[in-house]
Amino acid sequence: MSTLTPIEIEQRLLRLPEWDYADNAIHAEFEFENFKDCFSAMSRIAFECEALNHHPEWTNEYNVLKIILTTHDAGGVTDKDFKLALAIEHIVEEDED
Incomplete structure (x- = not known):
């Protein structure tokens, strides 16, 4: 899997303003109403990570979830990172509704 160029990354980020x-x-970084909502989103994200066989670096402090995506095997950002980022966005958006 090849890495994306900085220009390609910036173009794709136009569709992901939170990133x-x-x-x-x-x-x-995503902020939720409380710890329970944050942890619930993390659980749903974990299933998506397993399905894509791609796992984020993430931290959780009370109601804040911080996520870092990079494809370590490729040495940078790839399509795989953006697929997971889009899935995460859909999960987080569901929580906001």
Whole structure:
């Protein structure tokens, strides 16, 4: 799997306004109403990660979830990262409804 160029990454991020590109990865931070809602979203994201066989670096502090996506095997950001980012966005959007 080949890595995307910084220009390709920035173009794709236009569809993901919650995400930024830095340190050879894409990053996002999501805030939920409470810990339970945050953990629930993380659980649903975990199933998507398993389905895509791609796992994020993430941290959770009370109601805030921070996610870093990069494809370690490829040495940078790939299509795989954007597929997972889009899936995460759909899960988070469902929580907001």
